[in-house]
Amino acid sequence: MTREESLTLLTQAGAVKRGATMWRRRLLDAVADAGMRTMQWLVILLLLVMTVTLLMRSLPILRQVGALELLRSHAWHPMAGRFGLAPFIAGSIAVTVVAMAIAVIPAIFCGVYMAEYTSARTRAWLKPLIDLLVGIPSVVYGLWGVLFVVPLIRDRIGPAVDAALGPMSPFFRQTNPSGYGVLAAGVVLALMTFPLIVAVTEEVMRSAPQQMRETLLALGATRWETTKCIVRHAALPGVMAAVVLGFSRAFGETLAVMMVVGNAPRAPTSLFDAAYPLPALIANNYSEMMSVPLYDSALMAAALILLVVVLCFNAVARLVIHRLTGQP
Amino acid sequence: MSKHLSDSILQASVRPAQSLHLKRRRFEESVFLALMRLCMLGAAAALGLILAVIFWRGVGALSVEMLTQPPRGNFYLGGGGGIANAIAGSILLASGATAAAFCLAAPLALYLHAYARRSRLAAWVRLTLDVLWGIPSIVYGAFGFSLMVFLGLRASLLAGVLTLSLVVLPILARTLDEVLRMAPPQLLETGFALGATRLEVAGLLLRQALPGLFTALLLAFGRGIGDAASVLFTAGYTDNLPGGLFSPVASLPLAVFFQLSAPFPSVQERAYASALVLTVMILVISLAAHLSMRRLGKHVVR
Structure with missing residues (x-):
């Protein structure tokens, strides 16, 4: 099969736009590759960002009370400033x-x-x-x-x-x-x-x-x-x-x-x-x-x-x- | 077969013959088969019981006014009105979130199949998506709330959609991944053999998986409509019909929850009716997803 024939087949299947040059097809492919690869990393990053965000937001109480105390204390009186999550x-x-x-x-x-x-x-x-x-x-x-x-x-x-x-x-x-x-x-x-x-x-x-x-x-x-x-x-x-x-x-x-x-x-x-x-x-x-x-x-x-x-x-x-x- | 495996198979097969008669072995089998059937039956009965209780208690308070009117002033004291605000809000939230998640999930899933086949990155992304799937929606809610505070947003449709899309994303991406996995491998091979670029092969894949894609969207929509913990902080709640991207919206699960916590029996009755509306919506969506999956099964070469 010649190159032209296979190209025609692909065009008929709707995979390749009529009249697209090789250069353009490669460029689109590369751009999509980069974009989609970024998305993959974004998903992995999402987990990290969530953990870090929640950690940052809970830092004040961790500093004030201490992580161990927070986990161990049974006293839950938010109005009095006592937070025990036990x-x-x-x-x-x-x-x-x-x-x-x-x-x-x-x-x-x-x-x-x-x-x-x-x-x-x-x-x-x-x-x-x-x-x-x-x-x-x-x-x-x-x-x-x-x-x-x-x-x-x-x-x-x-x-x-x-x-x-x-x-x-x-x-x-x-x-x-x-x-x-x-x-x-x-x-x-x-x-x-x-x-x-x-x-x-x-x-x-x-x-x-x-x-x-x-x-x-x-x-x-x-x-x-x-x-x-x-x-x-x-x-x-x-x-x-x-x-x-x-x-x-x-x-x-x-x-x-x-x-x-x-x-x-x-x-x-x-x-x-x-x-x-x-x-x-x-x-x-x-x-x-x-x-x-x-x-x-x-x-x-x-x-x-x-x-x-x-x-x-x-x-x-x-x-x-x-x-x-x-x-x- | 490994040595360990063949030894253990030998043991398992030889030991019963020495110590047990065939009758006793058959008896053991029938006992456990009965137990398993019983468990299956129990699950079906539980499902039936849930649906029966929700239908039986919910039908009473259901009316056209419930479905078409937003709540009036003294709704929570037993006054007139309905839950149109929550129905509209839920549909907006779920469709917005599904659309937003789809924009990210479709390229993700296509990349896994057309570009990063059997790569390390693909394995990691699948693992991450599975882990994200398991994270409770209340944590997404807390995260969304932190983001909102950071960005200076108020509780609004936009914030709700963004948070809900995070909940829906792993569900949609993984379902799409499974759908694309069902596409015949010859499609990819033929595409590449004809000299198509990976992007063009991804396009072919997408077209092949179109019915399954529909199923995945429906499933994600159903999950989005039922999720409450993530929109609790972020979308807020209002008695008005949804007003815009930056105003709060009501949602059905929260409508059920708030009406149930009202002290008046007539308002609680409405909670049952709202739950019935939500359940019927979920049933219809599940049925549609199931049927479209069946149709998909017919046309795919396995």
Whole structure:
């Protein structure tokens, strides 16, 4: 094929403008290369800029109070100039851990089921279902929590658990008759993180080598034994990464949690206590934060803590997943 | 296959045969299969429950006035009016943010496929996008707020769109990336073989991925419309219809939130109705995205 012929083909396909000279095409290519390469770096820079901005904005409080004191102190009296983030961090961790305790095992089971046991047709039905759970806005989850989960905990689960397990440990005592608290937030968060864990588990299971599956089946293993072996030898880090991703998603969820968690700035000691996670703290106080000295700085420090925790968890988990799925 | 792998396969296959009868192994399988099906069913039931509760509680307060009127003076005390301000505001915010993010995401994704194929930079950019995807929107909100203060902007549509576009960017870029990955590799190879420049090949790719691109845009739009934490600081809230780029706008999720925190039952009823409106919008968008993805699947060579 001559050069002219290939050029004609490209022009017909609409890739090359009629009558464009080679010089012009090369120039456009180079300009686009430079422009788009800058964009790539901008994206990487964005992470850096976000971290630095939040760090700069929280510097005043870090200087005044000290980072360790800020993380350790339980005294939260913004008007008196005392900022301790410990109750909020404890609240965030409590809510997230409860959510994970509820969500992880069913989500892994579902992910495994989607990867190993479904035909393409069933999957075409199940996948949109999981996707829809991702798509529902967090305020709708929150409202569902208020309308359904909170009354359920207040009237049924709370008294039952209190009667059965309360005498054994203060952790199960129904300290808070309203129903708004750690457990309600945990249930709502569990549903919100569920689809993420399912999707990632499925992805890493699917990227396990097909020969492994075939060999095991050929040797007479049942499907479940095959699955177990794949999880144990190929997918385990990926499944753990899925859980870590779910954890960090739950850690940063704002509106839904804020609506059902009760928002009391104390470290929760029982499953039914009201708590006050970090994102709720930021969202609830945005309006007054400019009027009290150091308040905005304290809230930005809270955002910085969120960012750093999520960043570390996400980076590690995503690295593991990229390794496993062999993304270029 | 590595030594380690073949050993473990041998172990896994030999051990059960020695210690367990086939019946017991089958039984174990059926138990776990039932468990997995149960979990799947539980998820479906939870989804159904959410939708049922939202529909059942929301339908009552829904009216034409709700959808077409902005709130009147005593709206939060149970007076007349509706949430047209929030619906319009949300659509403006989400479409603006999706458009802004698309301008950055499309070149990003195309570059990853036409220029930086299998390069180190591409791996890093994908990792960064994935990490950005995971960052909570409240952090974007706080960051956007800091930028606003720095630039001297007030809470406004513009600030809301900018912040929301940061939230949407990784979602859009990664979805586009996946869509472009589905394009047949022959397309690239043929293009390069005919002497096309990388930019021209990117154009070919873009045309091939057009239906998938539509899906990605819809998904990003749906995510943008449902996101509240990032616009809480930056877009503000107002009872008026959106006035301009530099005035605050209302958004649906925040409308739900604020109405719910009012002490009057009749206003709370409206929160349920607003949530229903939001949910229906999301359902329609998801359905459209799903259908367009199916159509895409038909025409792509795999």
